Amino acid sequence: MSARARRRSVTVRLALLLAAAGLVWLLTSLGPLALGTSGPLGPDVALAAEPSPSAPGGDLRSSGEGAGAAGQPMGAVEATIAVLLLGLGTAAATMVYVRLTRPGRERR
Numbered sequence: 393m394s395a396r397a398r399r400r401s402v403t404v405r406l407a408l409l410l411a412a413a414g415l416v417w418l419l420t421s422l423g424p425l426a427l428g429t430s431g432p433l434g435p436d437v438a439l440a441a442e443p444s445p446s447a448p449g450g451d452l453r454s455s456g457e458g459a460g461a462a463g464q465p466m467g468a469v470e471a472t473i474a475v476l477l478l479g480l481g482t483a484a485a486t487m488v489y490v491r492l493t494r495p496g497r498e499r500r
Contacts, residue, residue: 393401
């Protein structure tokens, strides 16, 4: 491949990459605008919370107990482990793919 053809190939790829990035920007900025939820540069209106207390009974913690884990902490731990396993599996699959498709070597 000549230098001119290589330069043209790089230019075309760069133009396609910029067009794709522009399309993504356009869709993410105009999509919410069509739904009437926000403007192209962010939300139109940010409403403040009601100043009254949300829980009518007062403090929801047990007597003498400080702040602790709320919600489902085991769900968060399980989700973290799942994400880590997904990342390790992806890394392993990538390494296998790279080794199997290595150019210039015969397959055994």
